[in-house]
Amino acid sequence: MNRTWTIKLSLVCILLSLMLVVSCGKKKVTTDPNADQAVTDTMDTATDMVDTAADTATEEDVAMDASEDEANREAAAMAQAEDDFINIDLYFDYDSSVIQDSAMGIIENKANWLLANTNVTVVIEGHCDERGTTEYNLALGDRRAARVKSTLMNLGVDSARIKTLSYGEERPIVMGHSEAAWSKNRRAHFVIK
Amino acid sequence: MTMTLLRYVDRIVNIKMLGLVVIVMMSSSICFGDDNGYITISNPFTRKAPLAVPLLMTMSKSKVEERLSAEACKTLSSLLEFTGYFKLIDHAAFLENPGVKGIDVFKINFRNWTMIGSELLVTGSILEKNGDVTIEFYLYDTFREQQLVAKRYKGSDKSIRDICRRFGTEIIRKFTGSQGLFHSKIAFVSSGTGNKEIYICEFDGENPVKVTNTKSITLSPAWSSDGTQLAYTSYEKGKPDIFIKNLGRGNVTLLTAMTGTNITPAWVPGKHDLAASLSFEGGQGIYLLTREGKIRKRITSKWSEWGIDVSPSFSPDGDNMAFVSKRSGTPQIYMQHMDSGRVKRLTYQGKYNTSPSWSPTGQKIAYSGVSESKFEIYVMDLKTGEVEQLTREAGDNESPSWSPDGSMIAFSSSREGYTRIYVMTSSGTDQRRLLFLSGEQTNPKWSPNIFNN
Amino acid sequence: MKSDSAYDASLIERYRLNLGVEIHENWAFSENLAAGQKNLLTKVTFEVLPNGDIRNVRITRKSGNDYMDSSATMAILKSSPVRPHPPGLNKPFIEVRFEFTPKGLE
Numbered sequence: 001m002n003r004t005w006t007i008k009l010s011l012v013c014i015l016l017s018l019m020l021v022v023s024c025g026k027k028k029v030t031t032d033p034n035a036d037q038a039v040t041d042t043m044d045t046a047t048d049m050v051d052t053a054a055d056t057a058t059e060e061d062v063a064m065d066a067s068e069d070e071a072n073r074e075a076a077a078m079a080q081a082e083d084d085f086i087n088i089d090l091y092f093d094y095d096s097s098v099i100q101d102s103a104m105g106i107i108e109n110k111a112n113w114l115l116a117n118t119n120v121t122v123v124i125e126g127h128c129d130e131r132g133t134t135e136y137n138l139a140l141g142d143r144r145a146a147r148v149k150s151t152l153m154n155l156g157v158d159s160a161r162i163k164t165l166s167y168g169e170e171r172p173i174v175m176g177h178s179e180a181a182w183s184k185n186r187r188a189h190f191v192i193k
Numbered sequence: 194m195t196m197t198l199l200r201y202v203d204r205i206v207n208i209k210m211l212g213l214v215v216i217v218m219m220s221s222s223i224c225f226g227d228d229n230g231y232i233t234i235s236n237p238f239t240r241k242a243p244l245a246v247p248l249l250m251t252m253s254k255s256k257v258e259e260r261l262s263a264e265a266c267k268t269l270s271s272l273l274e275f276t277g278y279f280k281l282i283d284h285a286a287f288l289e290n291p292g293v294k295g296i297d298v299f300k301i302n303f304r305n306w307t308m309i310g311s312e313l314l315v316t317g318s319i320l321e322k323n324g325d326v327t328i329e330f331y332l333y334d335t336f337r338e339q340q341l342v343a344k345r346y347k348g349s350d351k352s353i354r355d356i357c358r359r360f361g362t363e364i365i366r367k368f369t370g371s372q373g374l375f376h377s378k379i380a381f382v383s384s385g386t387g388n389k390e391i392y393i394c395e396f397d398g399e400n401p402v403k404v405t406n407t408k409s410i411t412l413s414p415a416w417s418s419d420g421t422q423l424a425y426t427s428y429e430k431g432k433p434d435i436f437i438k439n440l441g442r443g444n445v446t447l448l449t450a451m452t453g454t455n456i457t458p459a460w461v462p463g464k465h466d467l468a469a470s471l472s473f474e475g476g477q478g479i480y481l482l483t484r485e486g487k488i489r490k491r492i493t494s495k496w497s498e499w500g501i502d503v504s505p506s507f508s509p510d511g512d513n514m515a516f517v518s519k520r521s522g523t524p525q526i527y528m529q530h531m532d533s534g535r536v537k538r539l540t541y542q543g544k545y546n547t548s549p550s551w552s553p554t555g556q557k558i559a560y561s562g563v564s565e566s567k568f569e570i571y572v573m574d575l576k577t578g579e580v581e582q583l584t585r586e587a588g589d590n591e592s593p594s595w596s597p598d599g600s601m602i603a604f605s606s607s608r609e610g611y612t613r614i615y616v617m618t619s620s621g622t623d624q625r626r627l628l629f630l631s632g633e634q635t636n637p638k639w640s641p642n643i644f645n646n
Numbered sequence: 647m648k649s650d651s652a653y654d655a656s657l658i659e660r661y662r663l664n665l666g667v668e669i670h671e672n673w674a675f676s677e678n679l680a681a682g683q684k685n686l687l688t689k690v691t692f693e694v695l696p697n698g699d700i701r702n703v704r705i706t707r708k709s710g711n712d713y714m715d716s717s718a719t720m721a722i723l724k725s726s727p728v729r730p731h732p733p734g735l736n737k738p739f740i741e742v743r744f745e746f747t748p749k750g751l752e
Contacts, residue, residue, distance in 0.1 A: 097499055133547040134412060135457045136517060136524055138433060139477040139501040142454035165432050166454045170410050231689055231745040232666050237675035278676055336720045368713045
């Protein structure tokens with residue numbers, strides 16, 4: 001959370017300073033020996049310039065808004081990416097630790113996020129549904145987490161940043177005795193340390 | 194109440210089944226034994242030996258002795274009934290009262306007992322003085338009119354249950370030659386505090402006591418061969434590690450906290466080494482560790498980075514180890530010879546077989562397997578390969594554990610809704626709930642007989 | 647006469663077989679209580695008087711398990727008195743020998 005705000009603030013500051021530089025650059029003052037004509041010319045030019053300045057000012061406003069939006073969007077995107085990293089789980093088939101093809105996209109996102117946030121270490125939790133033996137499920141959860149870690153390492157993430165932890169069937173996220181509940185519990189879940 | 198009903202239903206089923214057996218087997222149960230002119234009679238009815246335990250004779254006729262006599266009578270009756278060997282005869286059917294008439298072989302009119310169907314009779318006397326008791330117990334064969342066991346015990350008036358356990362053991366030893374199970378305990382996991390902790394109760398469910406306080410997830414209790422230490426898995430350090438509690442001294446030491454998942458400890462019989470399933474080297478494999486947690490060797494070979502081998506259970510001589518492995522694709526029960534390393538697959542029926550428990554009397558393995566989407570308890574005879582299904586009730590029946598004399602099996606069952614600890618005889622009869630605590634109870638592990646507790 | 651004793655012999659054999667059925671019905675035995683020992687064998691001999699009273703029950707081969715032996719004698723004692731001798735037979739008693747084994751027969 002702190003990180004996001006720092007990013008946002010720095011972006012805003014950068015934008016503000018950019019704005020100042022831009023506005024300074026656009027103002028001009030001229031001196032003319034043909035005073036009257038020059039004055040009129042100047043006046044006209046001044047008027048022109050005022051008009052131009054006004055136009056430029058509007059464009060600057062729009063540009064400022066655009067950049068601010070851009071910054072906000074980027075910040076929002078980064079927050080979303082972190083949210084997704086934490087909240088989107090990987091799911092498994094019954095009695096299996098195999099990473100489904102459909103899950104590869106999610107794992108790639110996780111890998112990308114980790115590669116973009118290199119000072120982060122994570123714990124991958126392995127979970128099972130309530131069916132089956134307590135002990136066997138502890139081992140199955142461990143294999144699920146281990147497989148996800150291995151895939152991340154293949155995608156370039158340093159193994160020292162990833163720890164695994166199995167909870168077997170001990171910490172279900174959905175209570176219930178149906179496949180709907182069970183399928184949600186057979187999961188690998190990421191926790192940022 | 195439920196117990197009586199269950200047993201009544203059991204008996205009806207038994208009688209019906211036996212009736213069928215009689216009709217079918219009648220002709221083949223009697224045959225001409227031409228050798229020596231003996232006719233062979235086989236296939237007896239399986240039933241409990243009817244036993245009578247009348248009140249003890251009170252030597253001083255005091256109120257205290259009367260109270261203690263009633264306690265001893267009730268306790269001994271419960272212990273003997275618990276084993277499933279005996280059917281206790283109702284006091285209302287008694288034709289004489291040895292407590293008044295006399296407790297020795299000369300005073301007893303054995304016809305009064307055979308007439309009401311009692312084949313065995315326990316009589317006794319109790320003398321109480323200054324808080325100490327002297328109890329004498331006698332066991333008689335009513336048909337042969339013979340004394341089978343005679344014992345005298347001394348102790349405090351608080352030791353009635355202990356005296357009954359000792360005499361009960363004498364009775365069991367007389368018939369089976371084994372030490373019985375009256376001095377054993379059962380460890381199990383209960384979630385009543387909001388966390389899973391380990392509890393221990395006596396073999397019949399009496400006096401449950403909480404023995405861990407990890408305030409995290411605690412699982413898989415395992416008794417050392419002398420019953421003094423309990424190994425278990427706990428998340429108290431943030432991940433599944435194995436700890437050992439010395440039950441006498443109360444201190445807890447860490448066995449192993451290797452990277453990964455450290456689970457299912459099992460003591461090597463008669464030794465202080467343990468087997469456990471660890472995942473620090475990739476793949477969940479079974480290793481042999483010293484009591485200090487040093488790894489002696491990897492027992493099960495590494496057959497895959499994603500492999501699972503868990504839940505070791507040793508044969509009573511320690512030569513072989515049963516375990517669960519996913520090496521053929523689904524969890525099945527295997528057996529490995531410790532010296533040669535040879536592995537043999539044991540279960541071929543069903544897609545999910547786990548929780549092996551090797552009988553302490555040798556050649557049987559109880560386990561839990563999925564049949565029609567729910568868990569049942571099975572027993573495999575290793576000599577014949579035959580598999581018998583012991584449970585059929587609603588709910589999941591898991592985690593079987595043998596009593597030290599191999600006569601009973603404890604297991605967990607969700608047949609009542611919440612998961613509870615149940616016991617049954619090794620042939621699957623007399624299934625009933627052992628105890629009732631808040632939360633759910635799972636993972637029972639039956640201890641050896643512990644004689645100096 | 648030979649034909650007479652041959653006739654008697656078959657009567658007696660049939661009588662013994664029927665006795666076996668009667669006594670089998672009274673034989674109850676808990677395998678658990680014999681610690682699952684499967685190969686137990688108890689041999690018992692006894693005499694039946696003409697009115698069916700049983701006497702002189704004795705174990706001629708012990709199984710090694712007290713409970714098993716006791717259950718065999720119990721089965722016989724509980725059955726007394728059994729059916730009387732077949733009519734026409736003129737013997738003071740019939741000697742019967744049974745061997746009890748918990749094993750099933752194929």
